[in-house]
Each structure stands twice: as C-alpha cells, then as structure tokens.
Amino acid sequence: MKVTINDVAAQAGVSIKTVSRVINNEPSVRPATRKKVMEAVEALNYQPNLAARNLAGSRSYTIAFIYDNPNAYYVIDMQNGILEACKARGYELLIHPSNSKSATVHDELRNLVEHSKVAGLVLTPPFSETQTVIETVKSLNVDYVRIVSAAAAHDDEENCIQVDDSAAAYDITRHLLQLGHKRIGFLCGGEEHVSTHGRLDGYRRAMADAGLPIEEDLILKGEYSFDSGVTGAKTLLQSANPPTAIFASNDEMAAGALFAARLMHIEIPEQLSIVGFEDSPFSRQTWPKLTTAHQPNNEIAKCAAALVLSKARSKGATENGKAHKEAGIVREFTPELVVRDSSGPAPE
C-alpha cells in the first residue's frame, strides 16, 4: 500500500541512499544504475514522503504564496497557476493571506520562513511592491519571486516577474485615440500599487505621442475599487467639459464607471467610451462588455512559481553558481488589448 524508499531500493537491488540520489538528481550515479532505479520507481509508483524529506533534509519542499490583494479572481488565478507548477515538481503550497500595511509584516514573514522552513516565496502586488516587504524578504535569505509591475523591479530583476503596465496602457490609450477620442479621462488605482503609476505613464506617453495636451483635471485618484470607479466617473462626467472616453485602471473601476454612466443616462459607447484593465471575468459580465487589456494571471503565476522552484532546486543540487536558466519561464508580460463593446468612435 504505502511504498517507501526501502521498497524501491530492494526492487532495484541498490541501497536506499542510491535511490535517494537518483530521485534528487544528484551526481555520481552510473547511468545504468540510475535507469534501474527509475524503473523500480515507476513500477512501484513510489512517491517520496514529504514530511520525511522536510524533516531530514536541509531544504524543504514547500513554497509559500503570499498575497494581500482583495480581488478574488486575481488571487484564484494566481493560486491555480502556482499550484500547477508545484504539483508538477512535487512541491507543496502554503497559502498565506497577509496585509502589507500591517506593522508586523516583518516578524510575520520571518516567522513563516524560519518556522515553516519554506523553500521559497511567491509574492503578488501590492504586497510584492511594498518597500518594507522587499527589504524583509531580501534580509531573510530565502528564495523569492516577486510578481510586480515593471517599474517595481528596480535592480532586482533576477527575482521578479514583470508586468509591463505602461506598455499595455499605452496600447489601450492608443486604441481610444484611434477611435477619435481626444479628451480621455483617467481613473487611477491605489497609490500603493506601482501598476497605478505604470498605467498612468502609458496613458501620458500615448497622449504625448499623439501630440495631445494632457489635462491634469482629467486624471483622478482612485483605488481599484468599484466605488472609486463610480465616484471618479461621476466627477469627470459632471465637470463643465466632460471627456468622451474614460480609461479606468482596472475592470472593477470600469464597472463602476459604467454604473455611474448608467445613473446619468449616458449611453455607452455612443456617448462615452469606457475601458478597463485586467480582463477579469466580469469584464464580460457588464453591459456593455468591457474593452480591456488581458493580463494572463494564471500564466504569470506559473512562471513565478517555476522560477522560484528552479532557484530553490539549483541551490540544492549544484554548488557551482550556474545561471541555470530554466526553459519556458517568461519573465516579462505585456497585457494585450481586448476590444469588446464598451469602446466606440468619439461622438460628433
């Protein structure tokens, strides 16, 4: 029923240590021996006991996923991606919701790393972009990968999976410009998100490249929430000279903007274009369906997890500091424009 390393060793006619070497991909095993062992492993469907590995070994077979993003879709997508990567490599995942604003973040992380002996950390925004968090994980001497908006990588690219918000926002803005819009309102996300600044930057660049003036009155602060989308859109639409299009920094805000427009009896997209960002499921569940930028969260997370695992494993296996770049790990993503029904030609 329960097959241990001893069974495999017996079946292959070698010592358990040799089996251990094979399953851990250690050197100094003759190809013939390796093959014998592999066959035994296959035949018995042996799977190493994680608890024993964790206990005996110096490294652990668990990574942690840390997040403090309230967006359920985002978190689930990320989590599933990470889970896939873990499963593929026989690792376990520790889920750790947190709060980057909490004063005890440092102790919390330290405790997590030291007590649970995790092999690595995957961090998502805004947690991954918070200065105190970054400093803490660096000081903790643990492998980690931060999923961040491009600008937040700083000089830590090797530990980051970057999302180029600026480029994507540039594309979205250009889409609106090509539809003839000249006055485009911009609803910012929360200040603490680096993506907020990246998206705004993309907007500014696109406007500038089109030779259009940037009216600061059209740029409003917000916080990636439905309510802030409502408020922001109302403000823009009630102004003396309202914009013909609104670029909301995420789908939730865009849904809020849609809501506000509905309240004010403004037809979308005839009288006003609204675009979002992220392509979360409900960008297809609004009326009209949202034009947005597709962010492949699942894929991003998979790469992040694969990267942190490759770090953790290479450290264990080979001491020589080979760069050991694993194939198939993309380190930079640019969300792609998805045109749906909430954007149309500028009125008049």
Add this chain to the structure above:
Amino acid sequence: MKVTINDVAAQAGVSIKTVSRVINNEPSVRPATRKKVMEAVEALNYQPNLAARNLAGSRSYTIAFIYDNPNAYYVIDMQNGILEACKARGYELLIHPSNSKSATVHDELRNLVEHSKVAGLVLTPPFSETQTVIETVKSLNVDYVRIVSAAAAHDDEENCIQVDDSAAAYDITRHLLQLGHKRIGFLCGGEEHVSTHGRLDGYRRAMADAGLPIEEDLILKGEYSFDSGVTGAKTLLQSANPPTAIFASNDEMAAGALFAARLMHIEIPEQLSIVGFEDSPFSRQTWPKLTTAHQPNNEIAKCAAALVLSKARSKGATENGKAHKEAGIVREFTPELVVRDSSGPAPE
C-alpha cells in the same frame, strides 16, 4: 533560534514525552506539571515541528480543501474561513482544486488521503454533493465535512454543514410576493447542484403558500453562469406573457438577467424586478444593486473546518466515543434576505 521540544523539556525540568503529552492535551499529566510545561512553552515560544509530527505520529496535521466551483469569490471566502480555523489550531491546509465530473475522482481522492496522509477533508458544492464523491470519501475512512445544500445531507448529517437554500429562497420569493408580484420567473442553476433544487423548492412553496398557481413555463433551466442568466431572462421576457419579476438562482445569473433587460430596454426595478442569491461582491457592483440572499461563506467554512478538526482531534485524544460537540460550531445556515435596488413594487 529554532526551539525544539528538547529545549522546552530542559527548561521545564521534565522529559520530552511529558512535553509532548501537554501539547497534545493527553491525559495523565499532573496540573502542576502541565503548568510548568506551558510556561516553558510560552517562554521559549515553542512551536512543534509539523514535519516531525506528521512523520512520527499516526495522525497528520494537515487537512485538505477540495473544490470544483468556478466561482472565485465563493472559493476565496471558503478558503479564508478554513485557513483561519486551521491557523487557530496549528494545522496546515492543502488546497486541492478538482473536478467532480472527472472519471478519476475516486483514485484522486484515494491517493490524496493515502499518500498525503491528511487528517480530514472539507468539501464544497458541487463536489460535496456528487454521489460518487460521497461514496468515495465514506469508503476512505477519513474524517470529512461536506458543506452542502440541506437536502444533500441525507442520512449523513453528522458530516455535513448544511445551507438551507429552500428556506432562503422561500424568503426571497415572499419578498417579491409582498411587493405585489404574482407572475415570477425562476432561473434554475445547474442540475448537478442540490442547491438548485432547494432554491426551486423554496420558490414553489412560497408561491403555493400565497395561493398562486405555478406556471411551469416560467421556470427555466440554467447553470449558475452569467450567460445562462442572459439566455434565460431573454426567453422569459420575450414570451407572450412575461413575468413582472425574475428570481435568478445566483447573483451571476441575476447579473446576466440585468444584462438582458438592459438589452431590451427594460427598466429595473420599475418594469421588472430581479433578485439574485448568494450576496457575492458583485451583487453590489451591478446596476441597480441586487436584492439577494446573503450566504456567510466565510463563517460556513470556518465551522466546517472547525468541525473536521474536532473530529480528527477527538479521535486521536480520546478513544471513548464521546459525542464531543465543540462549542460555537453552527451546523445549519439559512442565507438572509438583503434588499437592495433591483426589486420594487409590481408594475400597474
């Protein structure tokens, strides 16, 4: 830095076995000794090593959360609730997305239980309501708790946390009836969900109690998705004699119905009332905001996890089959009506 049971034993002046007894709440420890040990544990901030416990002990300190519900909000709420309960008792959580329709469910679960040696399972719908799954977990001789719609508990109440969909649906329907609606359309969820039948049952009872006829033409099949809400609502609204209210089986379908009404230029709630079920975040992000039934998923999950943990622990600690009902664990929930803006008086 890393404090082991040996340190505690030394500090308290007892053997490690006694410390083990104390932290596991085993009998046969003199109160004075227990106190001494507790103090040492406190002083050193000792936390047992999970890997070692799992390896040495017959029981494990990990429970698994199994789900196949595509609703991210639902899953996250549940997950957070379970996580809280686990943390409070020093357990670890294994996340296991699955698919109740897959043919390999049995092997998958068997493998999970036997290989990972989990102490218990928490199952959510529709996974928890699938016959093959139920049979499998029963045969596996593992503690489990199914979160289910009341009717799915069958004769397995001791292992269920029940949600009384029927009662809640009754309340919602009565709310519409009190607003003067007489012809109420009903959009069903997926057949495989027991909640679908419970909610329909509540609707039927409320109609019957109000002395109103039940028109089968007004009851449409669907599948808890936005799209099926759109389709169902369109069908109802385009019929010769459309209803004045639509009861959608969940918020996502209700959002779909809202979408359809919008397409057909029907004013909500003036010309048509629409209600949902579940009170997921986007019931507040539609226009108008949805009248729905609040389902306290986080709380439900916390109770489910607490229940499975109390089962697992009581089995280990005391052999005598004490019922050992833990305080504060609610086993039956009835979602409560939340009136927002999508329901209003019947027209005319």
Add this chain to the structure above:
DNA sequence: CCGACAAATGACAGCGTTGTCATAATGACA
C-alpha cells in the same frame, strides 16, 4: 505505617528520508 493499585513520568525505538563519511568499484597510466 505498609502493601496494593492507579496515576504520572520517562527511556527508547521508530517514522522515511537526507547528510556525512567510509568503503568499494572503475579506469587511466606506467
């Protein structure tokens, strides 16, 4: 105050793996 019995405590052997170090096999070269 003693023996008998129960309660409390501790010694020690695992749990299934990895790490360390000793030993054996292999291959190159004289």
Add this chain to the structure above:
DNA sequence: TGTCATTATGACAACGCTGTCATTTGTCGG
C-alpha cells in the same frame, strides 16, 4: 599487471516528534 586517483555506492546517524512500555510516584485501605 599493479598503483593511484577518481567515481560510485553503502552504512549509519540524525532530523524532531510520537507510540509503547517500563518505571516511578502518589494514594488509599487496613
């Protein structure tokens, strides 16, 4: 063919805890 360096393999302890069983301590009746 013998020697030495090198690579391959194995024996055994250790990881931090729990389970089993022996031992000690305490309690109570006589």
